[in-house]
Amino acid sequence: MLTAGDVSAMVRGPQVHRDVYTSQQVYDLEMRHLFVNTWVFVGHESQTPHKGDYYTTQIGAQPVIQVRHGDGEIKVLHNRCPHKGTKIAIDRSGNTGKFFRCPYHAWSFKTDGCLLAIPLKKGYQDTELNKTENAKGMKAVGAVRVYRGFVFARLADEGISFEDYFGDSLSSIDNTVDRSPAGRLEVAGPPLRYMHQCNWKMLVENQTDTCHPMVAHESSAGTAVGIWKEMGNPEPRPPAMEIIAPFMSPYEFFENMGIRTWPNGHGHTGVNHSIHSEYSEVPGYFPALSEAYGEQRAKEILNENRHNTVYFPNIMIKGPIQQLRNFIPLGPDRTLVESYIYRLVDAPDELLARTAMYNRMINAPTSIVGHDDLEMYERAQEGLVSNGLEWVDIQRLMTGVEDYSEEVVENGTTERQMRNQFDAWVKFMTVSMGTA
Amino acid sequence: MLDKAADVTKDQVVDFIYDEARMLDEGRYDEWLALWLPDGHYWMPLDYKQTDPHLVTSLLYEDNFMLRLRVERLNGARTFSQKPKSRCHHVIQRPFIDEFTPERIVTNTSMHYVETRLDEQFLLALVATHELRVVEGQLRIANKRVDLLNSDAAFGSIQLLP
Numbered sequence: 138m139l140t141a142g143d144v145s146a147m148v149r150g151p152q153v154h155r156d157v158y159t160s161q162q163v164y165d166l167e168m169r170h171l172f173v174n175t176w177v178f179v180g181h182e183s184q185t186p187h188k189g190d191y192y193t194t195q196i197g198a199q200p201v202i203q204v205r206h207g208d209g210e211i212k213v214l215h216n217r218c219p220h221k222g223t224k225i226a227i228d229r230s231g232n233t234g235k236f237f238r239c240p241y242h243a244w245s246f247k248t249d250g251c252l253l254a255i256p257l258k259k260g261y262q263d264t265e266l267n268k269t270e271n272a273k274g275m276k277a278v279g280a281v282r283v284y285r286g287f288v289f290a291r292l293a294d295e296g297i298s299f300e301d302y303f304g305d306s307l308s309s310i311d312n313t314v315d316r317s318p319a320g321r322l323e324v325a326g327p328p329l330r331y332m333h334q335c336n337w338k339m340l341v342e343n344q345t346d347t348c349h350p351m352v353a354h355e356s357s358a359g360t361a362v363g364i365w366k367e368m369g370n371p372e373p374r375p376p377a378m379e380i381i382a383p384f385m386s387p388y389e390f391f392e393n394m395g396i397r398t399w400p401n402g403h404g405h406t407g408v409n410h411s412i413h414s415e416y417s418e419v420p421g422y423f424p425a426l427s428e429a430y431g432e433q434r435a436k437e438i439l440n441e442n443r444h445n446t447v448y449f450p451n452i453m454i455k456g457p458i459q460q461l462r463n464f465i466p467l468g469p470d471r472t473l474v475e476s477y478i479y480r481l482v483d484a485p486d487e488l489l490a491r492t493a494m495y496n497r498m499i500n501a502p503t504s505i506v507g508h509d510d511l512e513m514y515e516r517a518q519e520g521l522v523s524n525g526l527e528w529v530d531i532q533r534l535m536t537g538v539e540d541y542s543e544e545v546v547e548n549g550t551t552e553r554q555m556r557n558q559f560d561a562w563v564k565f566m567t568v569s570m571g572t573a
Numbered sequence: 574m575l576d577k578a579a580d581v582t583k584d585q586v587v588d589f590i591y592d593e594a595r596m597l598d599e600g601r602y603d604e605w606l607a608l609w610l611p612d613g614h615y616w617m618p619l620d621y622k623q624t625d626p627h628l629v630t631s632l633l634y635e636d637n638f639m640l641r642l643r644v645e646r647l648n649g650a651r652t653f654s655q656k657p658k659s660r661c662h663h664v665i666q667r668p669f670i671d672e673f674t675p676e677r678i679v680t681n682t683s684m685h686y687v688e689t690r691l692d693e694q695f696l697l698a699l700v701a702t703h704e705l706r707v708v709e710g711q712l713r714i715a716n717k718r719v720d721l722l723n724s725d726a727a728f729g730s731i732q733l734l735p
């Protein structure tokens with residue numbers, strides 16, 4: 138059994154041991170500690186707009202239900218009957234009315250999880266059921282927080298508060314939502330679901346890996362640029378050029394774009410500009426935003442063009458296009474990536490159309506850019522088996538001791554955000570492991 | 574319904590659908606691209622019975638530029654996800670011809686599509702809906718829609734085209 142000391146020793150600043158990507162034991166500890174102690178994304182409140190609406194998902198490996206309770210609040214419950222363990226909800230979403238009813242023996246529960254009724258209850262007279270936790274009903278997770286529509290939960294009953302955990306990184310969610318003249322997002326359709334035979338952390342790291350696009354995506358973005366030239370650079374450019382071509386931007390572009398890191402493993406690329414900066418204007422949008430916030434504020438909102446914001450441990454959001462990607466760990470070498478898009482309420486449809494286009498062009502199992510990335514992850518997962526070297530290097534632009542409890546902005550090609558994630562990884566893995 | 578749409582017969586329509594599948598299996602992409610009308614779209618919905626290609630995500634909704642990019646990329650020197658290359662195989666049922674007018678021909682074709690690379694192989698069951706038009710005596714693809722039976726499932730990479 139690995140100790141807290143063993144886990145800490147797998148991360149030594151500029152390098153991490155390959156076991157963090159390949160070991161079943163490490164994965165099991167991540168499920169038992171990391172995904173229990175951190176605040177993990179559950180869903181968006183617009184997925185459960187009405188009382189009794191629910192949606193099923195998982196936090197780490199834990200099956201959970203997000204449900205709108207009778208008082209209008211969102212609850213997050215473990216998706217397990219306290220009787221024999223049957224999953225209460227199997228479909229991805231639905232409306233359960235005023236209560237959940239287990240399909241096996243009809244135990245029923247209020248939508249906050251409290252036990253409502255057991256058929257033939259006299260069978261439990263003079264038993265000890267009432268002294269057990271099972272008699273309370275469907276267990277709720279440790280803590281839930283809905284932030285501007287995004288639902289996060291902490292499985293652990295005790296631990297870091299939502300505010301302390303996310304701090305100023307919430308500014309990326311703010312900018313995403315502020316882009317709606319109504320200050321509100323709505324989920325738009327089901328997510329893309331793309332299965333990756335690699336460790337979930339490779340995907341999270343790649344969100345701020347700015348030295349790979351012009352290499353790994355030369356095949357798609359480079360070919361796009363080539364075809365456009367061959368056509369005589371027609372304007373308006375084909376939509377694919379607006380979305381895919383910026384991946385071929387030179388190193389200087391990514392160096393100057395900047396990376397910001399926040400405490401607890403959060404960070405983002407695109408401090409100064411990003412691959413989303415040059416998107417064409419959508420008629421009617423700026424006037425609508427100005428009407429809602431005033432012209433000055435509207436400009437401020439749109440001048441923020443953050444590229445990828447990582448919310449540790451396992452989501453990424455793109456503010457300028459209202460996309461969220463959830464990297465769901467299914468095993469040391471298996472990750473399900475769900476990519477959601479959201480509508481900016483009261484904004485023109487063209488914005489959502491561009492976001493839907495981005496999602497399918499870049500993040501679908503049928504996307505050529507997705508193929509480029511997945512090939513790299515899966516080759517890495519296979520290569521890490523090699524005993525030739527046991528350490529993975531993440532020290533680009535690390536020139537001294539770094540303090541990850543500080544917010545900093547650095548050159549956009551630094552791997553500091555990856556180091557920042559591993560610093561948080563050790564912290565939230567070991568905080569509940571004891572010192573034995 | 575007429576027996577004859579402009580200058581083609583129903584048999585020619587059926588042969589056209591078979592020929593297209595064979596071009597994809599044999600990787601004859603230049604010929605395949607030439608089948609398309611310039612403003613056509615290849616649509617693969619994400620949601621079962623999806624009606625809108627624009628405001629929700631699809632697996633594919635590709636114009637001529639994207640289709641050309643997709644097939645040119647397959648042969649790129651630095652297309653690492655195609656080293657080694659994928660191969661595909663269509664088994665198709667005889668198409669139903671649902672519409673057959675001088676303006677528009679619509680077919681509905683059930684297929685099993687198999688794609689393979691390295692040691693992996695997967696099977697997709699699907700229905701392809703082709704909207705065809707006759708231009709200068711030739712059948713051309715105006716639009717193609719591919720509905721996967723399990724469109725809402727989690728997939729690994731699907732690199733070639735059903």
Ligand SMILES: [Fe+2]
Pocket residue numbers: 343349350353354510
């Ligand atoms: Fe990439």
